[in-house]
Structure formats: structure tokens, C-alpha cells
Amino acid sequence: MGKLLIVGTVAFDAIETPFGKTDKILGGAATFIGLAASYFKADAAIVSVVGEDFPASYLQLFREKGIDISGLEVVQGAKTFFWKGRYQNDLNRRDTLATELNVLADFRPVVPQAYRDADLLMLGNLHPDIQLSVIRQMGKRPKLIVLDTMNYWMNHTWDSLMEVIREIDVIVINDEEARQLSGEYSLVKAATMIGAMGPAYVVIKKGENGALLFHEDRIFFAPALPLEDIFDPTGAGDSFAGGFAGYLAETENISFGNLKNAVIHGSNLASFCVERFGTERLLDLKQKEIDSRLEQFSELTQFDIEMK
Amino acid sequence: MGKLLIVGTVAFDAIETPFGKTDKILGGAATFIGLAASYFKADAAIVSVVGEDFPASYLQLFREKGIDISGLEVVQGAKTFFWKGRYQNDLNRRDTLATELNVLADFRPVVPQAYRDADLLMLGNLHPDIQLSVIRQMGKRPKLIVLDTMNYWMNHTWDSLMEVIREIDVIVINDEEARQLSGEYSLVKAATMIGAMGPAYVVIKKGENGALLFHEDRIFFAPALPLEDIFDPTGAGDSFAGGFAGYLAETENISFGNLKNAVIHGSNLASFCVERFGTERLLDLKQKEIDSRLEQFSELTQFDIEMK
Numbered sequence: 001m002g003k004l005l006i007v008g009t010v011a012f013d014a015i016e017t018p019f020g021k022t023d024k025i026l027g028g029a030a031t032f033i034g035l036a037a038s039y040f041k042a043d044a045a046i047v048s049v050v051g052e053d054f055p056a057s058y059l060q061l062f063r064e065k066g067i068d069i070s071g072l073e074v075v076q077g078a079k080t081f082f083w084k085g086r087y088q089n090d091l092n093r094r095d096t097l098a099t100e101l102n103v104l105a106d107f108r109p110v111v112p113q114a115y116r117d118a119d120l121l122m123l124g125n126l127h128p129d130i131q132l133s134v135i136r137q138m139g140k141r142p143k144l145i146v147l148d149t150m151n152y153w154m155n156h157t158w159d160s161l162m163e164v165i166r167e168i169d170v171i172v173i174n175d176e177e178a179r180q181l182s183g184e185y186s187l188v189k190a191a192t193m194i195g196a197m198g199p200a201y202v203v204i205k206k207g208e209n210g211a212l213l214f215h216e217d218r219i220f221f222a223p224a225l226p227l228e229d230i231f232d233p234t235g236a237g238d239s240f241a242g243g244f245a246g247y248l249a250e251t252e253n254i255s256f257g258n259l260k261n262a263v264i265h266g267s268n269l270a271s272f273c274v275e276r277f278g279t280e281r282l283l284d285l286k287q288k289e290i291d292s293r294l295e296q297f298s299e300l301t302q303f304d305i306e307m308k
Numbered sequence: 309m310g311k312l313l314i315v316g317t318v319a320f321d322a323i324e325t326p327f328g329k330t331d332k333i334l335g336g337a338a339t340f341i342g343l344a345a346s347y348f349k350a351d352a353a354i355v356s357v358v359g360e361d362f363p364a365s366y367l368q369l370f371r372e373k374g375i376d377i378s379g380l381e382v383v384q385g386a387k388t389f390f391w392k393g394r395y396q397n398d399l400n401r402r403d404t405l406a407t408e409l410n411v412l413a414d415f416r417p418v419v420p421q422a423y424r425d426a427d428l429l430m431l432g433n434l435h436p437d438i439q440l441s442v443i444r445q446m447g448k449r450p451k452l453i454v455l456d457t458m459n460y461w462m463n464h465t466w467d468s469l470m471e472v473i474r475e476i477d478v479i480v481i482n483d484e485e486a487r488q489l490s491g492e493y494s495l496v497k498a499a500t501m502i503g504a505m506g507p508a509y510v511v512i513k514k515g516e517n518g519a520l521l522f523h524e525d526r527i528f529f530a531p532a533l534p535l536e537d538i539f540d541p542t543g544a545g546d547s548f549a550g551g552f553a554g555y556l557a558e559t560e561n562i563s564f565g566n567l568k569n570a571v572i573h574g575s576n577l578a579s580f581c582v583e584r585f586g587t588e589r590l591l592d593l594k595q596k597e598i599d600s601r602l603e604q605f606s607e608l609t610q611f612d613i614e615m616k
Contacts, residue, residue: 090493185398188536209517212534221608223529226520228496260611294613300529301609303568305602 003043004249005115005142006033007134008124008238009081009104010048010072013278016086016097017232025278026058027083029124029148032235035282036242036269037122038065039290042249045115047071047134049107051079061283071112078103091233092207111137119252121145122245123168124238128153128160135167144254146170146245147199148237154180166198170259172241174205187212188219201259203244205237213263220260225271225296232277236270239282243269268293311351312557313423313450314341315442316432316546317389317412318356318380321586324394324405325540333586334366335391337432337456340543343590344550344577345430346373347598350557353423355379355442357415359387369591379420386411399541400515419445427560429453430553431476432546436461436468443475452562454478454553455507456545462488474506478567480549482513495520496527509567511552513545521571528568533579533604540585544578547590551577572605 013027030048037044045068054074062069084098109130116139123131125148135145145168153161154177165171171194179185182193191202191214202214208230210223244266251258271293275281321335338356345352353376362382370377392406417438424447431439433456443453453476461469462485473479479502487493490501499510499522510522516538518531552574559566579601583589 186536186538188534206517209514210531219534219608220611221531221534222611223518223531226496226527226529228494230494257612261613264611264613298613300527301611303528303530303572303609304565305569305572305606 001041002119002249002252004120005045005118006030006122007047007109010050011081014084015234018089019231022277027278029238032238033124033242034067035279036239037246040246040250042246047109047111049073049103051103052076054080075103091230109134119143120245120249123147125150128157128164131164144169148172148241151177151180168199170201171199172203178204211263215256222263222267230274233274236273239273240266240270264297309349310427310557310560312428313353313426314338314430315355315417318358319389322392323542326397327539330585335586337546340546341432341550342375343587344547345554348554348558350554353379355417355419357381357411359411360384362388383411399538417442427451428553428557431455433458436465436472439472452477456480456549459485459488476507478509479507480511486512519571523564530571530575538582541582544581547581548574548578576601
């Protein structure tokens with residue numbers, strides 16, 4: 001069992017999908033990552049920031065999930081980061097209706113002493129300078145640093161982004177982001193180009209079309225589980241990252257073969273996430289449900305052709 | 309080794325992609341299906357129609373590939389079916405620039421006596437009444453009837469289409485077609501709905517995002533092979549169908565497990581097709597290339613998680 005340090009947003013989300021809408025509910029990258037990772041035997045901690053409007057019940061929720069929140073700063077007299085979005089009918093596109101940075105605007109993460117020797121560092125989508133400052137705080141170099149980022153930082157903070165990308169081992173981004181980051185349309189070429197920027201592993205998420213793992217000249221693909229209904233895609237990518245990182249922290253094995261398994265576990269957690277609004281489905285998963293769905297992933301993809 | 313009867317268009321295509329354009333080259337659904345199937349040990353025949361402008365060298369090509377063309381009618385004084393299309397930059401959309409039905413307008417297929425006992429009948433995309441007339445000509449019911457169709461027939465000949473769909477075992481269509489046919493956006497729901505129309509197996513092709521096989525409550529997924537470059541998608545779907553049907557005709561095993569393998573073989577042949585214009589890449593594949601890429605499909609998808 002390894003130590004997993006998660007850095008990212010803890011937020012309020014307000015979500016509209018064709019199936020309904022929510023008031024402010026629990027959201028944020030670190031939240032989804034942490035909840036997904038909590039289903040693995042890892043010593044996980046979140047470094048993030050919230051305002052005084054953040055309910056104590058949510059803090060308690062993290063604790064109950066065994067997630068250390070000594071690095072979750074609560075800023076008095078300030079408000080929690082808030083995002084409001086609306087999904088279009090096919091759920092593949094969403095419009096941001098509101099973004100209120102609030103406490104996030106001045107976020108200066110401080111890594112608790114007890115996690116400066118974390119085995120695995122999961123950097124959720126944030127300003128690359130903040131991601132870098134976390135890497136700099138680590139007392140020893142984590143065995144694996146995983147990074148998420150987004151188009152916004154490519155457009156506005158390219159040099160900082162390149163600096164952090166040089167220092168990490170695994171980048172986890174979506175297809176659109178991979179295309180923008182590399183300037184290549186072909187995802188195979190994009191992964192090669194991004195790998196040359198630093199990370200030994202490139203994971204490209206394609207939403208309902210699965211995820212690709214690239215390492216040297218090897219490629220692994222995990223489909224998304226075909227579901228009758230997708231209710232709310234919010235947090236699916238972060239749940240993927242959380243399952244991926246949580247499994248690697250539990251197994252402490254960073255071989256290509258085990259990273260393949262981690263991609264399957266990430267896809268598995270993401271498949272639950274999209275079944276309800278926000279974090280709802282990730283709050284009380286049973287181990288049996290997780291195992292049974294893992295079996296479905298196996299049935300979905302494993303075949304037995306006699307090779308010549 | 310089984311008998312495989314293929315019914316579909318043999319045509320001239322003129323193709324424009326961002327990478328170049330062709331004059332009239334060999335195309336048509338039955339052509340791609342037949343060429344892909346020719347890499348399997350099956351006794352394959354094509355039933356189709358061409359005009360007197362169809363070059364003898366193309367006829368010779370089919371014969372050299374071991375494809376029986378006694379059912380390929382050559383109509384004197386008439387011209388071969390012609391399609392001209394242009395792909396947009398991302399290759400995911402294409403515009404039809406010209407469609408000249410020519411001999412296809414009066415096509416009345418006649419199944420050669422020697423193939424009225426075919427084990428496997430592959431009905432390429434055609435007017436459903438023509439597809440039905442072929443089924444009616446079979447002396448005995450084939451072990452497996454596979455059908456392709458398209459949106460056009462859903463819009464214009466719904467009742468005939470329903471009649472043929474009731475009589476077949478496997479429908480092979482793309483995601484957009486599955487959604488239109490079923491009225492369901494979710495592909496899982498769409499497959500259930502389409503299965504209720506008749507076919508025991510529903511295959512939904514998602515282009516570069518792979519293919520799904522549905523049977524009762526079981527689902528199998530095969531990714532498309534991630535390629536550095538896709539040159540020309542024309543015929544990829546038909547190459548998939550040809551690899552699928554060719555493998556089943558060779559193995560004469562229509563279990564779910566073997567249909568999974570057939571989906572992989574179909575994806576494999578399609579991965580070659582898109583590497584060159586039209587049929588070019590399918591003309592001289594080496595068995596070694598096919599086997600090596602099959603190995604890639606295995607590495608791409610197979611994992612080894614210890615199930616609890």
C-alpha cells in the first residue's frame with residue numbers, strides 16, 4: 001500500500017443535463033479523484049482549498065472515505081470555487097454557464113509533511129505553476145507523477161505547462177487536448193509528440209470511446225463500458241484518473257502491464273461516475289459491484305484467436 | 309471451408325481526401341467484401357452487375373483472388389455504377405459529389421446454382437427488395453445471413469427493410485444507422501431494439517472508434533487499430549464485413565466466441581483498407597502482415613487483472 005497525494009480542486013458544481021439539474025453539489029477534480037481512489041488500498045491525501053461556505057458534512061465525507069484532508073485549506077471569509085455547466089442533448093458537449101474562482105484565485109498549496117514522501121503524486125488540472133510548486137515541495141521524488149491539464153493552460157501558460165510536463169511520468173488528457181498540445185490530429189502521432197515533451201506514458205481519454213495508453217512503441221486500449229444510459233458525464237475523467245492512480249498506489253507496480261490494468265480500473269470507476277449526478281454514485285460503491293463490472297470489462301474485450 | 313455468397317455493388321469510385329484524389333478506380337461494397345474475404349479459406353462468390361465499361365483486368369483480378377464471378381452480370385450497352393465523394397479534413401465526414409446508378413437501376417440478381425447452398429450469405433448494402441430476392445433464391449437456408457444497410461433505405465423503403473431484417477441473423481451497421489433504425493441514442497438500447505426486429509446478433513461499427521457485437525445480454529468490443537495515418541476510409545466498413553464473413557466461412561463456427569474473433573478479423577482487414585486509396589492495400593496483403601497485425605490487436609486489448 002503506497003501513499004497517494006492528490007492535488008486539485010474541491011468545488012461546488014451546478015449541473016444541467018437533459019435529464020435534470022442540480023443546485024450546488026460537491027464537485028472538483030480532487031474530489032472525484034479522491035473518491036475513486038478511495039476504493040483502493042492506498043493512503044490517500046488531498047491538497048486543495050475551499051471557502052467557509054464549504055459544509056462540514058463534506059469534510060466529514062472525505063474523512064469517512066479514509067482520505068487525509070490535513071492539506072485541505074479552509075479560507076475564512078471566502079467562498080468555494082464554483083462551476084456551473086449545461087450539457088447538450090448528446091452529452092458530448094457542454095457549455096460553461098458560470099465559473100467563480102473564489103478561493104482558487106489565490107490558492108498556494110502546502111503539502112503536509114506526512115505526504116512529502118508520497119509514492120504517487122496525482123496532479124489534477126490546475127495552473128501549471130501550482131502543479132510545479134507541489135512537485136518542488138516533495139521531499140523525495142515520487143515513484144510516479146501523473147498530470148492532468150486542459151486547453152486553457154495551453155493557450156495561456158504554455159511555457160509553464162512545458163516545464164511541468166517535462167517533470168512528470170504520466171499525462172492523462174482527452175483527445176481534443178492531446179491534439180491541441182501536439183498539433184497532430186492522429187492520436188498515435190500526438191502521443192509520440194507528447195511523449196517527446198517528457199512523460200514516459202501518455203494516456204488519451206476519448207470519453208464514451210474509451211482510453212488509450214501509449215508507452216514507447218506500445219499501445220493499450222480500454223473501451224468505456226457500454227451503458228444503457230449516461231446520466232451526467234461530470235467528473236468521469238477525474239474518476240478515471242482516481243481509479244488509475246488509486247490502483248497504482250495500491251499495487252506499487254509501475255510496469256506497463258500494471259499500467260494497462262490501471263487504465264481498466266480507471267475506466268471501471270468512470271463507468272459508475274456517469275450513472276448519477278456528480279459524485280453521487282461514487283459515494284457508496286460496493287466492492288462486489290466494482291468486481292462484477294471488472295468482470296464485464298474482461299468479457300467485453302478478451303478474445304481467444306489462435307495465432308499462427 | 310464453407311461457401312460464402314456475397315451480394316452487393318461492384319462499382320467505380322472517384323475519391324478526394326485531404327491527401328489526394330483519384331480518377332475512377334475499382335470500388336463497391338461487394339468488391340471490398342470479396343477482397344477482404346479472399347484472405348480466408350472460403351469458397352467465395354460475388355453476385356453483382358457491371359456495365360461494358362468495366363475493365364476485363366478487374367474481372368481477372370477477382371478470379372486471381374479465387375472469387376467466383378459467375379454471378380457477376382456484365383450488361384452490354386450500359387455503364388457501371390459510379391460514386392464520387394470528397395472527405396472533409398478529419399476524414400469523419402464525406403460529401404457525395406455524384407451518384408450514377410447506371411446498371412444498378414435495373415439490377416435483378418441471379419444466384420448461380422452452385423451457390424444456392426451457400427453456408428454464409430453476406431448481403432451488402434442494396435435495396436432491401438433485392439436483398440430479399442436473394443434470400444428467396446437460396447435452395448437451403450444459409451447457416452448465417454449477414455446484412456448491411458443504410459439510412460437511405462430506412463427513409464424510403466422501411467417496410468421492405470423490416471421484412472429483410474426479420475429474416476437475417478447478423479446486422480452490421482454503423483452507429484448513426486443504428487440510432488436511426490432504433491430511434492435510440494444509446495447504442496446499448498439501440499442494439500436491444502434492433503435485436504427485437506429479428507437478428508440474433510447486432511454489430512455496430514463506430515469507425516475509428518471500433519465496433520460492438522451484441523448478442524442477448526452479451527457485449528463484445530473491438531477497437532479500431534490506432535494508426536499513424538488514415539489515408540482513405542472508403543470501403544473500411546465493407547472490408548470489416550468481408551473479414552468478418554470470410555473468417556466465419558472459413559471456420560464454420562457461429563458461436564458467440566467465434567463471432568468475437570470474426571469482429572477482430574473484420575477490424576484487422578479494415579485497418580489495412582484505410583492505409584491506401586480504395587482497394588489498393590487489399591490487393592496484395594501478405595499472410596504475415598495479417599498475422600502480425602492480429603498480434604497487435606491482441607497486445608492492444610488483452611490485459612491480466614486478477615479477479616477477486
